[in-house]
Amino acid sequence: MGSYRNRLDIIADILQVASQNAKKTQIMYQANLSYKVLQRYLREVTMASLIKFENAEQCYVLTSKGKDFLEAYRDYDKTNKSIEKRLNDVDNKKKNLEELCSKV
Template sequence: MKTKRRNDLDICADILKVATGGARKTRIVYQANLNFRIVKGYLERLIELGLLCFEAPCYHATPRGSRFVDDFERLFAA
């Protein structure tokens, strides 16, 4: 049985969902089912886009990031 591979939008949405209430990198890695090497690039990109912020020691989804998750879930709910 083939499994569906996640695209970048799916992965970004998963990271932002985990970081909504604040999360350390380890929690993001485990709950988004990624590895540390991969998650590093995504975290940097999400911070550059203003969807995520880092307040040591946690990452938090910004209001813009939360809107992204809401819109993403609404679009792909079907």
């Protein structure tokens, strides 16, 4: 079973697509969002100045603040995955200990 994306994951996905100067439809499909959810997040990331809409090219582009966010997010994501792996290892060790106790 797959895991659900949290708010930061969705924002990072949107910014990653926008880093290639993308139209709304491209962001929607590549970030795997419904139109309604996309609208809400585009409003949020635009208000936060993470992306901006370029009228001349009719596309969304990443701002320097958005680039900073993506860099910080990647560091966070790497750390988070490392911690999750360690926690899974600890859980497995606990299960092994519990099995040893029950096989008396």
